[in-house]
Amino acid sequence: AIVREKNAEIKSLEAQINPHFLYNTLDTINWMAIAHEEFTISRMLTSLAVILRYSVHKSNEIVKLSSELEYLKKYVYLQQQRFDYSFQCILHVEEEVLDCKIHKLLIQPLIENTIVHGFPGNTGFDEINLRIHRIDDTNIEIVVEDNGKGMDPELAEFFNQFDYSKERIESSIGVRNVITRVKLYYGESGHFHVVSSENGTAVTITIPYE
Structure with a gap:
């Protein structure tokens, strides 16, 4: 010992x-x-x-959403430089949720997944929309939506039915890691859902407003 x-x-x-x-x-x-x-x-x-x-x-730290967004802006800037501004990322965030507490690094893997796997799309101009708003007195909704090429229906269904209890969090990255952490952090109060087609993908995370 x-x-x-x-x-x-x-x-x-x-x-x-x-x-x-x-x-x-x-x-x-x-x-x-x-x-x-x-x-x-x-x-x-x-x-x-x-x-x-x-x-x-403090990778598991809880931070204000405003801090998470400042981190995301720098991450997106570097990716735009890397890919010669072939995509844009637009934030639609209600001011009242900026002080909401959130576990770090829940959103970034979803944006990275879009950049790496979702683009280039079919429109000739790739776009990510990040929308965060309060849906009721107790929850906020985080939506990462793109106009990329979409994912296979089987993969979308896999994510929606993902059994996080059988996954070692240390061994997974990307979307599976996000799903696992949402469930570990928030339990039955945390929800993850993906909808995808040839016109793009929308990932929605619902977590408690804290």
């Missing part, structure tokens, strides 16, 4: 050291970019550093 405890402490220290190394290295590269007047590169590095800090620090 003592050996395992010490090993856990070592792993914890390693986890602290590695992010700091990354942050400091990114900061150094950022100042080099500024010195060479590479301001787009500087902005990308700054956004990446913010994303790393937000993702690594």
